[in-house]
Amino acid sequence: MSSMFFSELGLTQHDSLTAAQQAASEAASASGGRSFTCVVFQQGGRLMLTTAFSNAFLVKHVVAEPATKGGNPRMATNRPMDTAHVRAISKYLAENERNYILPPLTLNVRSVPAIHIPRGNFAMTVGFVVIGDETKFSVTDGQHRLAAIMKASESLTDPDSTFMSDSVSVVIVVEPDLARIHQDFADAAQTKQIPASLLAAFNTREPLNRVLTKIVDGSRLFHGRIDETSKSLSKNSPAIFLLNQVRGMVKELLFHDYALSESSIPARSNQVIGSTERQDAFVERTLSMMQILTEHMTPWRAIAQLPTSGGPANQVVDYRKQYINMTATGLVIIGHVAYEIEKNPDLTWRTDRYVDLATKVDWRRDAEIWQGTIISGDKISTTRAPGRLAAKRVMASIGLPVADVDSALSGMEPLLGAGV
Numbered sequence: 001m002s003s004m005f006f007s008e009l010g011l012t013q014h015d016s017l018t019a020a021q022q023a024a025s026e027a028a029s030a031s032g033g034r035s036f037t038c039v040v041f042q043q044g045g046r047l048m049l050t051t052a053f054s055n056a057f058l059v060k061h062v063v064a065e066p067a068t069k070g071g072n073p074r075m076a077t078n079r080p081m082d083t084a085h086v087r088a089i090s091k092y093l094a095e096n097e098r099n100y101i102l103p104p105l106t107l108n109v110r111s112v113p114a115i116h117i118p119r120g121n122f123a124m125t126v127g128f129v130v131i132g133d134e135t136k137f138s139v140t141d142g143q144h145r146l147a148a149i150m151k152a153s154e155s156l157t158d159p160d161s162t163f164m165s166d167s168v169s170v171v172i173v174v175e176p177d178l179a180r181i182h183q184d185f186a187d188a189a190q191t192k193q194i195p196a197s198l199l200a201a202f203n204t205r206e207p208l209n210r211v212l213t214k215i216v217d218g219s220r221l222f223h224g225r226i227d228e229t230s231k232s233l234s235k236n237s238p239a240i241f242l243l244n245q246v247r248g249m250v251k252e253l254l255f256h257d258y259a260l261s262e263s264s265i266p267a268r269s270n271q272v273i274g275s276t277e278r279q280d281a282f283v284e285r286t287l288s289m290m291q292i293l294t295e296h297m298t299p300w301r302a303i304a305q306l307p308t309s310g311g312p313a314n315q316v317v318d319y320r321k322q323y324i325n326m327t328a329t330g331l332v333i334i335g336h337v338a339y340e341i342e343k344n345p346d347l348t349w350r351t352d353r354y355v356d357l358a359t360k361v362d363w364r365r366d367a368e369i370w371q372g373t374i375i376s377g378d379k380i381s382t383t384r385a386p387g388r389l390a391a392k393r394v395m396a397s398i399g400l401p402v403a404d405v406d407s408a409l410s411g412m413e414p415l416l417g418a419g420v
Contacts, residue, residue, distance in 0.1 A: 010112050013119040017126065020116040024128030027114055033132035040117055041124035047112065047174045049129055052167040055149050062107060063136055064143040077181060078143045088263070089148035094155065097163055104169035105142035106188055110176045140173060140181060141188040195231040197243035207269040207279055212243070212250050214283045221294045222246065224308035238313040240303060245328040252335025253286060253342070259384060289338055289354055297358035299323055325363040329374055329382055336391040340400055356398035369393050
C-alpha cells in the first residue's frame with residue numbers, strides 16, 4: 001500500500017499523526033459527528049478499517065437488511081433472519097452480562113467516510129475516521145449478533161447496567177456493489193466447524209460440559225485416554241472414546257436421552273444440576289459408578305492398567321473391535337441403564353447392580369444379547385430404537401424391571417441395517 005492508494009480513495013493525509021488527529025477532531029466538531037481512532041489497511045484491493053463501536057452506537061448507526069423467506073435474497077443485503085438464533089444469543093447476553101464475549105462484526109459502508117491519516121508509504125496505518133449522525137452501516141457478517149444486542153438493549157432493567165457502553169470490534173469494508181457485498185458474506189461464512197468434542201471441552205459455561213470434564217479428569221479409565229479435539233476416532237487411535245461420546249453417556253445419566261437437542265440442554269441442565277452442589281454430587285456418584293465398572297468390567301479393567309501411550313496402549317484398537325462397551329453405542333446403553341439404577345437411594349443396592357452390569361452382561365460384540373438389536377452382521381447400529389431395545393435386554397439380565405423385551409422387538413426389522 002502507498003500514499004497514492006490513499007489519495008485515489010480520497011483519504012486526507014497529514015504531515016504527522018498529531019495533525020491528522022487534530023484535523024479529524026475539528027471535522028467532527030464542525031459536522032456534529034464523532035472521531036474514532038482506527039487502523040486503515042488494504043485487503044483484496046479494497047480499503048478497510050478496523051475499530052470498536054459501543055453497543056449504543058451499533059444500535060443507532062448499524063442496520064440489517066435481511067431478506068424475507070420466500071423472497072429474492074439478491075435484493076437484500078443479508079440472509080433471512082433466524083429468530084431462534086437471535087433468541088439464543090440474547091439469552092446468552094442476558095445471563096452473562098458481566099462475563100460474555102462477542103466476535104467482531106463485519107460492516108459495510110457504500111462510500112468512503114472522512115478519514116485522516118499521517119502521510120507515508122505504509123502497509124497499514126493508524127488513522128481517524130469521522131462519522132456523522134447521518135452515517136449508516138450495513139452488516140456483512142454478524143446480523144444476528146447485532147439483532148441480539150438490540151433485543152438485549154430493549155430488555156435492560158438495571159439502571160446501573162454497563163451493557164450499552166460495552167464495545168464490539170468491527171471491520172469496516174468500503175464497498176458500494178451489492179453483489180460484492182453478498183459475495184463478502186459468502187466468503188466470510190467459509191469457516192471450519194468446531195468439532196463437537198472440542199466444543200464440549202472448551203464451553204465449560206454449560207453445566208453439562210463442566211461436569212463432563214470433571215468426570216473425565218477424575219475417572220481412572222477416562223483420564224488421558226479421551227480424544228478431546230477430533231471429530232471422529234481413527235480406527236488405530238489408542239484413545240478409547242471421543243469426548244463427545246462420553247458426553248452422550250452423561251446426557252443419558254442426566255436426562256435419559258443422549259440425543260437431547262443442544263437448544264434444550266441449558267434449561268434441562270439448570271433443572272437437574274443448576275447449582276454447584278448438585279454438580280458436585282452428580283460428579284461424585286458418576287465417578288463412583290465408573291470406579292465399580294472399571295474394577296469389574298471386561299475390557300475396562302485391563303485398559304485401566306495400560307499406559308496411555310506407547311506400544312501397549314495400542315491394545316485399545318483390538319478391544320474396540322471386540323467389545324460393545326468400547327463403542328459410543330455401548331456408552332449410551334451403560335448411561336441409560338445407570339439412569340435407572342441411580343433412582344434407588346440404597347448405596348449397597350446400587351453397588352451390587354453396577355457389579356452385575358459389569359459381570360453378568362456379555363459385552364463381546366458376538367454375544368447373543370446384542371443380536372437383533374444393535375448388531376446386524378458385522379455392523380453396529382447407532383440409532384435410538386435398537387439401542388433402547390438393547391438397553392432393555394441388559395436391564396432384564398441384571399434384574400431391573402422392564403417392559404416385555406421380546407414383544408418390543410416386533411416391527412424393528414427396518415432399523416437393523418442402520419448405523420455402521
